Amino acid sequence: MRDPALPTATEPAPQGGVAVQLRGVTKRYRSGAAALGPLDLAVGRGEFVSLLGPSGCGKSTALRLIAGLAQPSGGTVELAAHPAARRGEHAIGFVFQEPTLMPWSSVRGNVALPLQLAHAGRAEIAARVDDALARVGLRDAAEALPRQLSGGMKMRVSLARALVTDPDILLMDEPFAALDEITRFRLNDDLLTLWRELRKTVVFVTHSVFEAVYLSQRVIVMTPKPxxxxxxxxxxxxxxxxxxxxxxxxxAARCREVSDALARATEPA
Incomplete structure:
Protein backbone atom coordinates (compact mmCIF):
# COMPACT_ATOMS: atom_id res chain seq x y z
CA MET A 1 0.00 0.00 0.00
CA ARG A 2 1.13 3.58 -0.60
CA ASP A 3 2.56 5.69 2.18
CA PRO A 4 -0.38 7.96 3.13
CA ALA A 5 1.97 10.90 3.63
CA LEU A 6 2.93 10.84 -0.03
CA PRO A 7 1.31 12.47 -3.03
CA THR A 8 0.30 10.03 -5.75
CA ALA A 9 2.81 9.34 -8.48
CA THR A 10 0.86 11.44 -10.97
CA GLU A 11 0.87 14.59 -8.81
CA PRO A 12 3.38 17.25 -9.84
CA ALA A 13 6.40 16.92 -7.60
CA PRO A 14 7.88 20.05 -5.99
CA GLN A 15 11.02 22.01 -6.84
CA GLY A 16 9.92 23.96 -9.89
CA GLY A 17 7.49 21.78 -11.79
CA VAL A 18 7.57 18.40 -13.48
CA ALA A 19 10.59 17.19 -15.45
CA VAL A 20 9.28 13.75 -16.41
CA GLN A 21 5.62 12.72 -16.73
CA LEU A 22 4.45 9.20 -17.63
CA ARG A 23 0.70 8.87 -18.17
CA GLY A 24 -0.84 5.42 -18.57
CA VAL A 25 2.38 4.11 -20.12
CA THR A 26 2.44 0.48 -21.23
CA LYS A 27 5.00 -1.60 -23.10
CA ARG A 28 4.39 -4.92 -24.80
CA TYR A 29 6.86 -7.19 -26.54
CA ARG A 30 6.28 -8.32 -30.12
CA SER A 31 5.12 -11.64 -28.66
CA GLY A 32 2.29 -9.75 -26.96
CA ALA A 33 3.68 -10.24 -23.45
CA ALA A 34 3.20 -7.19 -21.22
CA ALA A 35 6.44 -5.76 -19.86
CA LEU A 36 5.28 -2.56 -18.21
CA GLY A 37 2.27 -0.72 -16.96
CA PRO A 38 -0.01 0.92 -17.02
CA LEU A 39 2.42 3.25 -15.28
CA ASP A 40 1.71 6.79 -14.05
CA LEU A 41 4.68 8.68 -12.67
CA ALA A 42 5.66 12.31 -12.24
CA VAL A 43 9.23 13.31 -11.36
CA GLY A 44 9.88 16.89 -10.29
CA ARG A 45 12.69 19.09 -11.53
CA GLY A 46 15.74 18.43 -9.41
CA GLU A 47 14.19 15.42 -7.71
CA PHE A 48 16.10 12.17 -7.03
CA VAL A 49 13.78 9.19 -7.55
CA SER A 50 14.69 5.50 -7.43
CA LEU A 51 12.78 2.69 -9.14
CA LEU A 52 13.07 -0.47 -7.05
CA GLY A 53 11.78 -3.89 -7.98
CA PRO A 54 12.60 -7.47 -8.99
CA SER A 55 14.42 -8.39 -12.19
CA GLY A 56 12.18 -8.13 -15.23
CA CYS A 57 9.68 -5.73 -13.67
CA GLY A 58 10.25 -3.05 -16.31
CA LYS A 59 12.54 -0.65 -14.43
CA SER A 60 15.09 -0.48 -17.23
CA THR A 61 12.30 -0.40 -19.81
CA ALA A 62 10.89 2.69 -18.09
CA LEU A 63 14.28 4.41 -18.36
CA ARG A 64 14.55 3.56 -22.04
CA LEU A 65 11.09 5.00 -22.66
CA ILE A 66 12.01 8.22 -20.84
CA ALA A 67 15.22 8.45 -22.88
CA GLY A 68 13.39 7.91 -26.15
CA LEU A 69 15.38 4.72 -26.86
CA ALA A 70 12.08 2.84 -27.13
CA GLN A 71 8.50 3.84 -27.74
CA PRO A 72 5.57 3.00 -25.44
CA SER A 73 2.85 0.65 -26.63
CA GLY A 74 0.32 2.94 -24.98
CA GLY A 75 0.17 6.14 -22.97
CA THR A 76 2.47 9.16 -23.17
CA VAL A 77 5.93 10.15 -21.98
CA GLU A 78 6.39 13.89 -21.57
CA LEU A 79 9.63 15.71 -20.74
CA ALA A 80 10.12 19.35 -19.84
CA ALA A 81 12.03 21.14 -22.57
CA HIS A 82 15.70 21.78 -21.93
CA PRO A 83 16.15 25.58 -21.58
CA ALA A 84 19.08 25.73 -24.00
CA ALA A 85 17.83 23.08 -26.42
CA ARG A 86 17.23 23.75 -30.08
CA ARG A 87 14.29 22.43 -32.09
CA GLY A 88 12.55 21.25 -28.92
CA GLU A 89 15.27 18.72 -28.06
CA HIS A 90 15.52 17.32 -24.54
CA ALA A 91 18.84 17.02 -22.73
CA ILE A 92 19.20 13.56 -21.18
CA GLY A 93 22.27 11.82 -19.79
CA PHE A 94 22.18 8.01 -19.50
CA VAL A 95 24.47 5.85 -17.35
CA PHE A 96 24.06 2.18 -18.26
CA GLN A 97 24.70 -0.96 -16.21
CA GLU A 98 28.03 -1.43 -17.99
CA PRO A 99 30.42 1.48 -18.65
CA THR A 100 30.58 0.60 -22.40
CA LEU A 101 33.83 2.49 -22.92
CA MET A 102 35.82 2.50 -26.16
CA PRO A 103 38.88 0.40 -25.21
CA TRP A 104 41.19 2.13 -27.71
CA SER A 105 40.38 5.63 -26.48
CA SER A 106 41.59 7.49 -23.42
CA VAL A 107 39.37 8.58 -20.56
CA ARG A 108 39.32 12.05 -22.12
CA GLY A 109 38.33 10.65 -25.50
CA ASN A 110 35.52 8.57 -24.05
CA VAL A 111 34.06 11.53 -22.18
CA ALA A 112 34.38 13.80 -25.21
CA LEU A 113 32.43 11.47 -27.51
CA PRO A 114 28.90 12.96 -27.04
CA LEU A 115 30.22 16.46 -27.73
CA GLN A 116 32.12 15.30 -30.79
CA LEU A 117 28.98 13.63 -32.13
CA ALA A 118 27.16 16.93 -31.59
CA HIS A 119 29.91 18.73 -33.57
CA ALA A 120 30.86 21.00 -30.66
CA GLY A 121 33.92 23.20 -31.09
CA ARG A 122 37.34 22.01 -29.95
CA ALA A 123 37.69 24.63 -27.21
CA GLU A 124 34.22 23.89 -25.85
CA ILE A 125 34.92 20.15 -25.82
CA ALA A 126 38.18 20.62 -23.94
CA ALA A 127 36.60 22.88 -21.32
CA ARG A 128 33.55 20.67 -20.76
CA VAL A 129 35.57 17.47 -20.56
CA ASP A 130 37.96 19.01 -18.04
CA ASP A 131 35.03 20.13 -15.91
CA ALA A 132 33.29 16.74 -16.06
CA LEU A 133 36.47 14.86 -15.16
CA ALA A 134 37.13 17.18 -12.25
CA ARG A 135 33.61 16.65 -10.92
CA VAL A 136 33.98 12.85 -10.84
CA GLY A 137 37.54 12.91 -9.48
CA LEU A 138 39.32 11.74 -12.63
CA ARG A 139 41.36 14.80 -13.58
CA ASP A 140 44.63 12.89 -13.10
CA ALA A 141 43.44 9.88 -15.12
CA ALA A 142 42.44 11.80 -18.25
CA GLU A 143 44.98 10.08 -20.52
CA ALA A 144 44.56 6.56 -19.12
CA LEU A 145 43.02 3.76 -21.18
CA PRO A 146 40.01 1.80 -19.88
CA ARG A 147 42.11 -1.34 -19.30
CA GLN A 148 44.15 0.64 -16.76
CA LEU A 149 41.11 1.54 -14.68
CA SER A 150 39.32 -0.17 -11.82
CA GLY A 151 35.61 -0.95 -12.08
CA GLY A 152 34.76 2.08 -9.98
CA MET A 153 36.89 4.37 -12.13
CA LYS A 154 35.28 3.05 -15.31
CA MET A 155 31.87 3.89 -13.89
CA ARG A 156 33.12 7.39 -13.04
CA VAL A 157 34.11 7.78 -16.70
CA SER A 158 30.60 6.71 -17.72
CA LEU A 159 29.11 9.24 -15.30
CA ALA A 160 31.37 12.02 -16.61
CA ARG A 161 30.34 11.17 -20.19
CA ALA A 162 26.68 11.47 -19.17
CA LEU A 163 27.28 14.83 -17.48
CA VAL A 164 29.49 16.42 -20.13
CA THR A 165 26.51 17.64 -22.19
CA ASP A 166 25.00 19.31 -19.08
CA PRO A 167 21.73 17.35 -19.21
CA ASP A 168 18.64 18.32 -17.26
CA ILE A 169 17.73 14.68 -16.63
CA LEU A 170 20.15 11.95 -15.56
CA LEU A 171 18.98 8.35 -16.02
CA MET A 172 21.00 5.66 -14.21
CA ASP A 173 20.38 1.95 -14.76
CA GLU A 174 21.92 -0.02 -11.85
CA PRO A 175 25.30 1.66 -12.39
CA PHE A 176 26.94 0.37 -9.20
CA ALA A 177 25.50 -3.16 -9.02
CA ALA A 178 28.73 -4.93 -10.04
CA LEU A 179 30.99 -3.03 -7.64
CA ASP A 180 32.26 -4.10 -4.24
CA GLU A 181 30.47 -2.62 -1.24
CA ILE A 182 33.18 -0.12 -0.25
CA THR A 183 33.43 1.27 -3.79
CA ARG A 184 29.65 1.33 -4.09
CA PHE A 185 29.27 3.31 -0.86
CA ARG A 186 31.90 5.80 -2.02
CA LEU A 187 30.23 6.28 -5.39
CA ASN A 188 26.84 6.67 -3.71
CA ASP A 189 28.29 9.53 -1.64
CA ASP A 190 29.97 11.10 -4.65
CA LEU A 191 26.74 10.88 -6.66
CA LEU A 192 24.83 12.67 -3.90
CA THR A 193 27.49 15.38 -3.83
CA LEU A 194 27.10 15.88 -7.58
CA TRP A 195 23.32 15.94 -7.26
CA ARG A 196 23.45 18.61 -4.54
CA GLU A 197 25.84 20.72 -6.63
CA LEU A 198 24.13 20.36 -10.01
CA ARG A 199 20.50 19.64 -9.01
CA LYS A 200 19.87 17.39 -11.97
CA THR A 201 16.66 15.40 -12.11
CA VAL A 202 17.78 11.82 -11.40
CA VAL A 203 15.84 8.62 -12.09
CA PHE A 204 17.88 5.76 -10.63
CA VAL A 205 17.19 2.04 -11.10
CA THR A 206 18.40 -0.41 -8.46
CA HIS A 207 17.70 -3.81 -6.90
CA SER A 208 19.04 -2.64 -3.54
CA VAL A 209 16.63 -1.39 -0.88
CA PHE A 210 19.56 0.05 1.07
CA GLU A 211 20.92 1.97 -1.92
CA ALA A 212 17.49 3.28 -2.91
CA VAL A 213 16.71 4.61 0.57
CA TYR A 214 20.18 6.09 1.04
CA LEU A 215 20.21 8.00 -2.25
CA SER A 216 16.65 9.01 -2.90
CA GLN A 217 14.14 11.63 -2.00
CA ARG A 218 11.47 9.21 -3.19
CA VAL A 219 11.50 5.43 -3.69
CA ILE A 220 9.05 3.81 -6.12
CA VAL A 221 8.45 0.09 -5.46
CA MET A 222 7.36 -1.81 -8.57
CA THR A 223 5.50 -5.06 -9.07
CA PRO A 224 6.76 -8.01 -11.14
CA LYS A 225 6.02 -8.02 -14.86
CA PRO A 226 4.09 -6.10 -16.00
CA ALA A 252 17.03 1.34 9.24
CA ALA A 253 13.31 1.84 9.82
CA ARG A 254 12.73 3.20 6.32
CA CYS A 255 14.69 0.32 4.82
CA ARG A 256 12.48 -2.15 6.69
CA GLU A 257 9.34 -0.42 5.45
CA VAL A 258 10.52 -0.41 1.85
CA SER A 259 11.72 -4.01 2.12
CA ASP A 260 8.34 -5.10 3.48
CA ALA A 261 6.55 -3.30 0.65
CA LEU A 262 8.83 -4.97 -1.91
CA ALA A 263 8.10 -8.38 -0.37
CA ARG A 264 4.36 -7.74 -0.54
CA ALA A 265 4.62 -6.56 -4.13
CA THR A 266 6.39 -9.73 -5.21
CA GLU A 267 4.18 -12.22 -3.39
CA PRO A 268 2.46 -14.71 -5.73
CA ALA A 269 -1.14 -13.77 -6.42
Missing part, protein backbone atom coordinates in the same frame (compact mmCIF):
# COMPACT_ATOMS: atom_id res chain seq x y z
CA UNK A 227 5.70 -3.43 -13.86
CA UNK A 228 3.33 -1.16 -12.00
CA UNK A 229 3.73 1.05 -8.94
CA UNK A 230 3.03 -0.95 -5.79
CA UNK A 231 4.13 1.61 -3.19
CA UNK A 232 5.95 4.93 -2.77
CA UNK A 233 8.06 6.21 0.08
CA UNK A 234 9.48 9.65 0.68
CA UNK A 235 12.84 9.69 2.44
CA UNK A 236 13.32 12.70 4.69
CA UNK A 237 16.85 13.19 5.96
CA UNK A 238 19.11 16.10 6.72
CA UNK A 239 21.62 16.93 4.01
CA UNK A 240 24.33 16.08 3.39
CA UNK A 241 23.69 12.41 3.95
CA UNK A 242 26.62 10.30 5.04
CA UNK A 243 27.80 7.65 7.47
CA UNK A 244 25.65 9.05 10.28
CA UNK A 245 22.48 8.68 8.23
CA UNK A 246 23.46 5.21 7.01
CA UNK A 247 23.79 4.03 10.62
CA UNK A 248 20.75 5.87 11.96
CA UNK A 249 17.56 4.32 13.34
CA UNK A 250 15.51 6.36 10.86
CA UNK A 251 17.42 4.88 7.90
Missing amino acids: GRIAAEFRVSAEEPRGAAFRSSAAY
